[in-house]
Every structure is written in structure tokens, then in C-alpha cells.
Amino acid sequence: MPMTDALLSSVEQLFSLATLVSMMIGVVAGVVAAAIPGFTITMAIVLTLPVTFTMPPLQGVATMLAVYVGGGSGGLISAALLGIPGTPSAVATTFDAYPMARKGEPGRALALGIWASFFGALISAVVLIVAAPPLAMIAVKLGPWEYFSLILFAVTVVASLVGKSILKGLMMSLLGLFIATVGQDPMMGVPRFTFGVDVLAAGIPFLVVLIGIFAVSQLASEVENPAELHQGKALVSGKIQFRPFAVMREVLSRPGNLLRSSMLGVVIGAVPGAGGSIANLIAYDQAKRASKTPERFGTGIADGVVASESGNSATAGGGLIPMIALGIPGSAVDAVLMAALMVQGVSVGPRLIMDNADLVYGMFLAMFLAAAMVLAFCLISMRWFLRITEIPKSIIVPVVLVCCAVGALALNNRVTDLYLLIGVGLVGYLLAKLDYPLAPLVLGVILGPIAETNLRRALMADEHWTLFLTRPISAGLLILAVLSVAFTVRRILRQRAAARASI
């Protein structure tokens, strides 16, 4: 399909009433979910997935992107007004937005964050549009050797970035890869590890694993401490005044900070496993280093808010780059988006842009549209939504658990999926308590079939496994994989030595 046709077709699909309405609901849901401490953006997106099954592909993905972009801004509310990050992506936002709110400028803190998020998302969408198509053109030329090595690299990077122990991280990735082998073999169609159980014949349902890991086990952790259950947190009191246009000028008067933080967010978002939770801290740190007045950071200055919020929002577009161009999700959220496309029968990989150009352009446009909707929604109605953070966890947790049950039932309408969900939730909870990171497991599950297919294709084309080491791109990726593990081991050993020295 020529580019202009694809673009027109995506505009037509995106600007239909049904899509606009579902995106708007998605934006509201994302903002609200991220504003509630203990309710993560990933949880919100995982729970949105089942309701998109009945929608056309672009409407479904656009709605999920709306939740994603909305969530990026929602974490700001509790960060600015309570000093508690609503999501891990808003940790650095608390450093300056909260002091600013306490100094009597809560409206300015919120508006700064909203505008910074908007521009961050906008810049990342531009980078996505520029970078994804050429990257996909290169990716199409990659052979199965390069693809397998790329996945190996992605898996080791994820395992070394999250959690405290690289052994546990790598073990979780491998466990994910193994879980993906249950069910039919991707090349021969032979059933594997099904033990005669019908439910396992089609494999362990990915959606159930996602909901169990990211929602059920997380919710169980939320209700551990009885003291935190009943009382919602009271917000900064007093009247909140927005001066949207004055603040917009304030944000735009810091182009260096805005651009640097957004670009950092894009790059960090594109690295598998790293996302908003890392980007906001690095963007903040870099803004502080570049500042002429670093000592004022942490006292409630605009630069801190702008850096953190534009950095975390820009990861949204960054994470989509490897997913659209390579078919490899950059984060758990992108894995969910990829699952949404796969459920719709769209095959995700480097040919996505060529085969489904209208869908990909639609996703680009949806990013812009969602960013604009979040901006409009937050500026118009934020003051009425501020009380959300006061809802106690004793109400949130059971209501969200019911939504989890709906999510598990949505795919096949089987009660056995519900039992599986509880099993996964319980195991996920115990794993988290034993310090096993769960994100590598989920990425392992989604990358498993791609890894296996490429490995087998490579050896089918040529039996010599040495090709993985002699083809330059493949070898380069394998060296990067080894380096990412080596650097992490070195970092951990140094930290341990430092800890011992300080005792």
C-alpha cells in the first residue's frame, strides 16, 4: 500500500467516533489508574487488553496507547501532591514537584508536569516516526542468526537491568522461555509438555500469565500492611490554580532540558527492560549536572519537574521503536501491546510496517492524539480528579481483582483459566517475595517462540553453529550480551565490596 493511502486509511480509522471515544476513556482510565498509589500503568494496560478483543486492531491498540500515555501523566498527581510516586516512573518527579506544591504552588507543579509530559510524548513520537521505518528496513535483511543473537542480547539486558541478582534475572528469563515451549511446537506442530491436559494443548495463555504476574501478585503485596489499608492519603490542601498558558511558556523556555530529557527517555525506552522507572531518574540527574544552579534542585524548581516528566513520558515512543521495527518489545508494557496485536491476528516483526502500514501509521498518530487528549483532559478536569488518591486500598484491591477475573475469562471463557490465574498470581507473589524479578519472565514468554523459530531456521539453513559467531552482526550482538552480564556482575561485586568495607 503506498504511504499516502496507508496514512489516509489510518486517519479514517482513527478519527471514527468509536475510536475517539474509546481512546478518551483510555486516557481517563490511564490517568486515574496511575494516580492511585499501588495501581501501576502496566496493571491498567493488562486489564485494558481483554476489552479490546472485540474492537478492530487499530482501535484496540490506539485505546491501549491512550491508557499508556495517560498513565505517564497520572503518576504525576500523587507525586506532586502527596510526595508519593503513583508509579515508579514518577520517583524523580517527587523531588521538585512536591516541594513546589508545599510552597503553595500545587497548580504550577501539576501544569508543569502535564506540559512536560505532553512535549516528551510528542518528541518521542517524532523520533519513533523517523527511526522505526529505516530500522525495520535493516531488520528485514537480518537472518535468523542475527535475530536469535538479538533476542539473546535483549534477554540478558533485561535480566541485568532489573532486580538485585543477575542470576535470578537470567533464571526468570529462561523460565519464561521454557513456559513458552508448553503447547504446540512452532515448526512441527508437535504437542510438548501438555501431559494430556486439553487446556495446555494451545499453550499456557499469555494473557493469564500477564494478569497473574502484573496484577494479582502485585495486588496481594498491596494488602500486606494493615496500617496502610484504610486511610487514603490526604492531599495538599488549599485551592489549586492552573495557569496553563503561562506554564506552557515556562516549559518551552527550557528547550535544552526538555530536548535532552526527552531524548534520554526515548533511548532508555528503546533498550529492552529499561523504561520510565529508570528514565525519570537519569533525566533528572543529567538535568542537574547540566544546570548552572544544581544546588537548587530538590527545592521545588521547574527544571526538575520538566526533566523527570518529559523523560518518563518519552519512553512511550522509545519503547515502540524495537517493537515496531524488530518485533521485540522494549518493556513489559510493549509486550502487552504486542500481545494485543497478536490476538488480533497481526504478525509482529520487521515486516509489520510493510504489511500493515495503515496500522503502524495509525499507532504513530494515536500517540500524538493521546498526548493531546491527556493534555486537554488534565488541564480541564484535573481538579475534580484529585480526590482519587484518597480511595483506600481496601476498596481498590477487591474491585481490581474482579477486573482481573474478567480479563482471564475474556479470551476463552474457560473457568480453568481463572484457576490458572490464581496459580500464577500466587507463584508470582512468592517469587517477588524471594526477590525474583518478574519482568524478564514475561519478556521470556513472549520472545520464546521467536527465539526458537530463528534458532531452528538458522540451523536448517546451515548446520554449522559457528555462523552465530562468524557473522559480524550476530557476533557483535553476542559480545554485547556477554558484556551486559559482565558489567552487571562487576557492578554487583563492587557494591558488595563497598558494603563490606562500610561495616
Added chain:
Amino acid sequence: MNDNPEMVSRPVREASSERGKALANLIFNAALAALFVGLFIQAGDLPSSVWEPLGAGSFPRLILGTLVIFNLAIMVQSMTALRVTDSVASVGAKQWFLQRRLAFATLAAFSVYALLMPWIGFAMASLLFLLAVQFILGARRGRRLLIAAIIAVVFGLGLHMLFSHVFLISLPPGRLW
């Protein structure tokens, strides 16, 4: 050191669970290693193919074999941790579960909910589940119990209406009626 673990502050409690964690890691990885060895042997029976050198069983065997190596490495790490940590300061397994009783009670209620759902239907089961969990989490009497009841009715029936009528997801109607 405080005798009553409920009174001990959270960081101390977390630190003192290190020994339990090491022990749990040891047992967990030993069990997983045994499971993976069994699956590794079973994967050997999967058919190979004349068209490709690997066949259906090789990739799972590669993963399972590597997993066992990781299990053994984590077991060695846990044994070292077990030797280093102080056994007196540690909380026992019973105490560990007691401290997290609300989380386990919520998961137990969720299990009962799943078991009841095919019989009494999604709407009714959700209503009871919402009420029960809010009760478990502290809405025992007076105004809070009333709010819990209202939330149970509104969300139990409301979510059923929303998902089954608006999003067209078919939910269990219940075998009993």
C-alpha cells in the same frame, strides 16, 4: 531486639527475613532443578525431524539444561547466605506467613470466588467476593461496612453489566439458576 515481631520496624523485619529467604530459595531451587531434570528427560522423547537438525525437543532441552545450572548456582549462593546470616534474629516461616496474612487471605478469597463462580454466576460471586474481601481488609462494622456493601452491589452488578453488555465478554451465568 524487640520480642514482638509486629512491633519491629519494617526495615528490621525485612533484614531479619534474609535467612528465611535463603532457606526458601534453597528448597525452591532444589525442587525446580528436580522438576527440570524430569522434563529434560521427557523432552528426549519428542520427535526429531528429517528436515532440520534440531527437532521439537532440542530447544526445550537447551533451556531446561541451562535452567538447572542456574538453579544449582542459586543454591550455592543461598547456602553461603545461610551460613552468614544470624539465625537468632530471623523470623520463622510461621511468623513470615502471619505478617502477610491479609495477602494470603485475599488470595484465598479469590480462590473461593473462582470455585463458586461456575455455580452461582459472575455477578453473584463478584458481589460476595467484594463484600468478603472488604470485610477481611477491615470494613467490619458501622459506616464502613455500609460503604463496603454499597460498593459490592454497585461494582458486582455494575462490572457484570459493563463487561457483558458493553464490551460483549461472555461471563459465567451460573449453573444453579
